[in-house]
Amino acid sequence: MAAKVAHDDIEVGTEIPAQDITVRRVDLLRYCGACSDFTATHWNERIAKAVGLPDVIAHGTYTIAAAVRVVTDWAGDPSALVEYSVRRFTRPVVVPDDDVGATVRITGVVERKLDDRRAVIRLRARFEGLEVMSGARAVVRLA
Numbered sequence: 746m747a748a749k750v751a752h753d754d755i756e757v758g759t760e761i762p763a764q765d766i767t768v769r770r771v772d773l774l775r776y777c778g779a780c781s782d783f784t785a786t787h788w789n790e791r792i793a794k795a796v797g798l799p800d801v802i803a804h805g806t807y808t809i810a811a812a813v814r815v816v817t818d819w820a821g822d823p824s825a826l827v828e829y830s831v832r833r834f835t836r837p838v839v840v841p842d843d844d845v846g847a848t849v850r851i852t853g854v855v856e857r858k859l860d861d862r863r864a865v866i867r868l869r870a871r872f873e874g875l876e877v878m879s880g881a882r883a884v885v886r887l888a
Contacts, residue, residue, distance in 0.1 A: 749821030752862040752887040761819040761853040761866065766811040768803050768838060769846035776807050790842060802837035808849060808877060812868045815851040816883045825885045827863060832880025838872045847872060853883075862887050 770788070777783045785792035786802055793801045809831050817823040840847045850871045857865040868881035 747822055748825040748885065748887045750819065750887050752858065752864065755855050755858065755864060755887070757855055757858060759855040761815065761855075763850060763852045764815045764818070766849045766851060767846050768807065768811075768840050768849060769844070770801065770840055770842055772846070773801065773803060773807070773840060776804055780804070780806065782806075798837065798839070800839045800841060803840055803847070803849075805834045805878070808834075808838055808870055809881075811849060812851045812870050812878070812881060813883055815853055816866050816868065816885060819853070820885045820887065825887065826883060827886050828882075828884035830880070830882055831878050834878050835876050836872070838877055849877065856882070859884070 773787050777787055782804060786796060786798060787804055788801060790801050813826065813829050817826055838847050838849055851868065853866045853868045855864050856867040859865065863884055863886050866883045866885060868883060870877045
């Protein structure tokens with residue numbers, strides 16, 4: 746595969762399509778198994794509340810993965826991702842025990858165009874209107 750977005754077709758400020766990511770408890774349980782992180786605050790409401798959280802919270806790495814998927818979907822090729830980093834988490838994504846779950850809105854904008862058909866994408870992830878991670882940047886190689 747190759748990136749479907751052309752470097753010449755974007756400018757600084759180009760927005761990539763936003764996506765709403767739904768996170769349900771079952772997603773967290775699957776992720777616990779996939780990454781071998783069974784920390785109880787990601788699946789057990791009683792323990793999450795006992796340590797001062799409002800409820801079960803999503804893994805930070807789950808949110809990181811969801812956010813970068815927005816970039817690779819836009820680029821049209823997961824292998825277009827050259828680099829990805831997140832400075833820190835700013836608040837947890839609280840996932841209720843219902844069939845609705847939590848919704849995280851992921852947005853991105855071209856922050857810089859680099860040589861060799863690369864671009865820096867600044868990502869934002871918001872839950873209940875507030876940022877959940879800061880300093881998220883992805884570098885992609887475009888067509």
